[in-house]
Structures are given as C-alpha cells and as structure tokens.
Amino acid sequence: MSLIWEGILDAIRLLMGDDPEVWQITLLSLRVSGLATLISLLVGLPLGTVLALGRFPGRSLLLSLINTGMALPPVVVGLVVSILLWRSGPLGALGLIYTPAAIIIAQTIIAAPVVTGLTAVALQQLDPRLRLQLLGLGASPLQMVLALWWEARLSLLAALMAGFGSVISEVGASMMVGGNIRGQTRVLTTAIVLETSRGQFARAIALSLLLLALTYMVNLALTWIQQRGVRQ
Amino acid sequence: MLEVRDLLVRYGEHTALEVGHLAVAPGEVLAVIGPNGAGKTTLLLALACLIRPERGEIRFRGRPLAARDDREYRRHLALVLQEPLLLSLSVFENVALGLRFRGLPRAKMARRVDKWLARLGIGHLRDRPAAHLSGGEARRVSLARALALEPDLLLLDEPFGALDPPTRAGLLEDLQGLLAETGQTTVFVTHDLDEALMLGDRVAVLLGGRLRQVGPPEEVFAEPADPEVAAFVGMETIVAGRVVACQDGRVVVDVNGLHLEAVGEIPPGRAVYFCLRPEDVTLWAKDGAPASSARNRLSGPIRRLTPQGPLVRVVVDCGFSLTARLTRASVQEMDLAEGVEVIASFKASAARVIPR
Numbered sequence: 001m002s003l004i005w006e007g008i009l010d011a012i013r014l015l016m017g018d019d020p021e022v023w024q025i026t027l028l029s030l031r032v033s034g035l036a037t038l039i040s041l042l043v044g045l046p047l048g049t050v051l052a053l054g055r056f057p058g059r060s061l062l063l064s065l066i067n068t069g070m071a072l073p074p075v076v077v078g079l080v081v082s083i084l085l086w087r088s089g090p091l092g093a094l095g096l097i098y099t100p101a102a103i104i105i106a107q108t109i110i111a112a113p114v115v116t117g118l119t120a121v122a123l124q125q126l127d128p129r130l131r132l133q134l135l136g137l138g139a140s141p142l143q144m145v146l147a148l149w150w151e152a153r154l155s156l157l158a159a160l161m162a163g164f165g166s167v168i169s170e171v172g173a174s175m176m177v178g179g180n181i182r183g184q185t186r187v188l189t190t191a192i193v194l195e196t197s198r199g200q201f202a203r204a205i206a207l208s209l210l211l212l213a214l215t216y217m218v219n220l221a222l223t224w225i226q227q228r229g230v231r232q
Numbered sequence: 233m234l235e236v237r238d239l240l241v242r243y244g245e246h247t248a249l250e251v252g253h254l255a256v257a258p259g260e261v262l263a264v265i266g267p268n269g270a271g272k273t274t275l276l277l278a279l280a281c282l283i284r285p286e287r288g289e290i291r292f293r294g295r296p297l298a299a300r301d302d303r304e305y306r307r308h309l310a311l312v313l314q315e316p317l318l319l320s321l322s323v324f325e326n327v328a329l330g331l332r333f334r335g336l337p338r339a340k341m342a343r344r345v346d347k348w349l350a351r352l353g354i355g356h357l358r359d360r361p362a363a364h365l366s367g368g369e370a371r372r373v374s375l376a377r378a379l380a381l382e383p384d385l386l387l388l389d390e391p392f393g394a395l396d397p398p399t400r401a402g403l404l405e406d407l408q409g410l411l412a413e414t415g416q417t418t419v420f421v422t423h424d425l426d427e428a429l430m431l432g433d434r435v436a437v438l439l440g441g442r443l444r445q446v447g448p449p450e451e452v453f454a455e456p457a458d459p460e461v462a463a464f465v466g467m468e469t470i471v472a473g474r475v476v477a478c479q480d481g482r483v484v485v486d487v488n489g490l491h492l493e494a495v496g497e498i499p500p501g502r503a504v505y506f507c508l509r510p511e512d513v514t515l516w517a518k519d520g521a522p523a524s525s526a527r528n529r530l531s532g533p534i535r536r537l538t539p540q541g542p543l544v545r546v547v548v549d550c551g552f553s554l555t556a557r558l559t560r561a562s563v564q565e566m567d568l569a570e571g572v573e574v575i576a577s578f579k580a581s582a583a584r585v586i587p588r
Contacts, residue, residue, distance in 0.1 A: 129313055136280050136311025136387070137330035137377065140303060147329075151319055 007205025048119025069113025263432030
C-alpha cells in the first residue's frame, strides 16, 4: 500500500516538473503514437471506405485479413519490423532501427487494421439506400463519401480512439524496434518496463499514472467531440 | 424529356425489369403502378442510372446516355426514395444538400431553400435537427430537398408510403398543387391506385417486372390490357367465357352457360375474359329488383361477406363468383348474410371484355 502511495506522490512530483526526462518521455510517447494514429487514419479511412462500399474480387479475403490484423500481436509486428530494418536487413540502409521512426512504423502497422476494420463496419452500418439517395441528388463520388463519413462520424471517432488506444499502451513492438534508448526512443510503456525490472516500483507507478492520465485526456477530448455530435 | 428503349435488368437468372418502350414528355406526371416486387423501384433506379441494365438505351432530351454521362445527367434530376433518408443536420442543411453538391452560392442557396420550405409548409422547421421530425415532416423535408433543386426530372418512390391517412391526404393534395403549378416533369411510383389517379397524367402498369400497359388513367382503369392488369386495377370479377354474338357495339359472352352483355367489338367464337368492378354491381333483395337499364341481371346466394372498413365485399354465386362492394349500412338495411338469395345487376357499359 505504501508502494502505491509513494508512486502517487512521485507522480505528482514528476508532473510538477521535477524531472525533465519524464516530460521528454511523455512528449515522445504522444508524438510517436499520435503520428502513428494519424498515419493509420490517413490509410485506414479511405481503405475502410473502399472495403465498405466497393464490390471487387478478393474483397472478402481482404476484409478477413484486416479483421485478423486487428488482433495482431505487437511483439510479432516488432519482430517483423526489426528484421526489415536491421542493419543487415532489406531496409537496413535506411538506418531506422532504434529510432522513433521505427516505433512509428511498427505502431502504424498495429493501428492501421484497427482503424480500417472499424471504418468499414461504421460505413456498412449506414442504410445502404443512403448512398443511392445521395447520388440521386447529384452528389459526386467524393461528395457522397464525405456525406457518409459525416453520418458515420461518431463511429469513426470511436475507430480513431481505438486506434490510438491500441498503440499508446503497447510495449512489445516499441521495445523491439526502439531499443528503449534514454533520451531517444524511451517512451512511457518501455520506461515502465525498465523501472519495474529495476525494482523502482514507485517510479513505475508514477509513470503508469502519467500514461493513464495521458490516455484519459486524449480520449476525453475525442469523447467530448463525439458526444457533442450525439447532443446535436 | 426522357425515353427508354428495350431496357432489361436482371439479377442473376431473375428478370427484375423489362421495358420495351417508355417515354415521358416535358411537364408530364407519369405514375408507375404495380404491386410490391413488380420492379417499380428498379425502374426508378434505372432511370436515374443508379443501376446498370443488361441492355437498353435511355435518352435524355433526345440524346442517348453513355456510362460517362451518368454523373452529369443526375445533376438534371432529383430522386426521392421511399424512406426520407435525411442526414443528421438541420432541416435547412438537409434541404440545401443537393444545392451544395451543385456548388450554388450560399445566399442563392438560402433563398431557394427558404422558398421551398415555405411552399411545403415547413418553414417553421428550418433550424430543427432532422432527428426531431415526425414521419410526415421528414417526408416533406425530403420532398423539399428534391424540389429545391428545381430539376428537369423528378423521380419519386412511393412518396406517401407509411404515412397515416390524414398526413398522407394533406401531402398528396399539396404535391398535386405543386406539380400542377410548376409543370414539373415527374415519374412517381406507387402501389396505390388512388394516388396514381390523382397525380398521374398517364399511368404505366408494371407487373412481374414487365411493363404491361401505358395510357391515360381512365383508359388503363376502364380498358385494362389483360386480366392481370384488370385484377390489379380493381376488377375483381374476372371470368373466362366465349363471345356468342356481337352487334352494334355490344357483345354477348357465354360464361358457364349464362349470357352476359358488355360493350365491345369482338367477333363471335373468340375466347375472352369478362371483367367487372365491384363498385359497378348493384344487389337487390330477391323479390325487390325494379326494372332498370342494366342489361345484366343474375341471381344466386351470397357466398361470402368480408368487411373492408366502411364497406363490405360481397361475393355472390351466380353460376360464377360475382363480387360487389356495398356500404355497411346497405348490408344491414337489406339484412344480407351468407346464404341469402339476391339479384345482382350491372350495366353492359360497366363490363370489360379482354380477348384471351
């Protein structure tokens, strides 16, 4: 119990600016996971839309692959990305292993199927006749898609939250491709693992509370936007 | 304005729609009628180039439409599907939707939207969220959304479906006035014969995916082209017979040994269907039938009485099943019941004879 209490006090001290390294870790976590989520959105939103509205050979296979990808183990992603980016690997010349860019790549691979799959579901839940009605009012394909995105915005925001949640809290891939290097690739989750392995439980608890607070604040903002749409 | 030639829509082995030729003139209201599953919505979607037919040609203003013209063509029309399908926006934004798609300037858009909200009597709903509308209000908004486009061609799919009778009657009257006032070229589909009669300049009958008859309402309802059309437009007595005489525009048809008279020019010996609307049959108590101009008088027992709201459907066995429709009051005054013997009469001019 005293361990938890020490952790809470430690967290407050860290939040008050006692340790600049903690802010650096926190900001890096936000940056890599935020960018990974954004890239996943840029990829997943159009891809999910095509899967939801399109009819083409292989569509069912692609959908099942996306759904499988939603449950992809982060350590497996970390392993594959590590092999690709390793100095002796096919993309080793890029020099990305053990950099924040490597973590962003791995986290994008984790988040993209989540955003894609949930986008496809969100659009498939809309009345299929809505598409015809919009086209029947003279909408271009792009105008139709934008209108459908508007109608599915609550579910799409949930997809975004799920994508962010899947990467802000993962540790396996970040550890494997980032290396948990102090000042360079150490994020909140890998820092928690490190402090726990050192027996520094108070600090680990503090970082955990920070991670929870960070996740909560991001989701609070997105939820506010989402529920504002419900109230309207 | 619009012409369809040799249109065929199939889903696998099933023929959903087959139309040899159909034309809509500028300013005309064409009512397409048929039962559920007849292909009415399929026709509307094909006219809007929202489904790809297996074969056929659609001409708009005399020019055949190619696949690449679809989007540009749809900017000349407005489609209203069976459900209002409004977006989660205000009434104003919903009605402005098609105008936004066309890039109309905001000020002009606002004037057009307000004009059509007022004409449909929903100006007071301008800022209300679409989710807070009643069924009738939502239907008016979806109509306003289409009419605000002031399209060259308006396509309506069962615009009054699922509305309660008073709401339906009000909207029907308003739309009738609007279409007459604006001369809007319209194709609307319905299974309701009254709506077709009220709104349509011409009526097209679609049964089993096939276009069976097109013409002015009085022609389609009074002179159905075949027994299936006759049954759909409300001729409930349809019996097989053979013409035994034809003279001076009058035919005599043998139906199960009975000689019935109708108006027509069909040579003797020809097999025909003898068709009659229930509203054209008058029933009398067995001993109470006075002399009248009705050429046909039959007698027999009542086989079945079926209440239908304020009316009662009466089936009489005259040697064949003859259907009449009476008010409840008449049934009660005459003390009609199953098994009671009655006399049924109808004019030759009310009957229709269709060659088979």
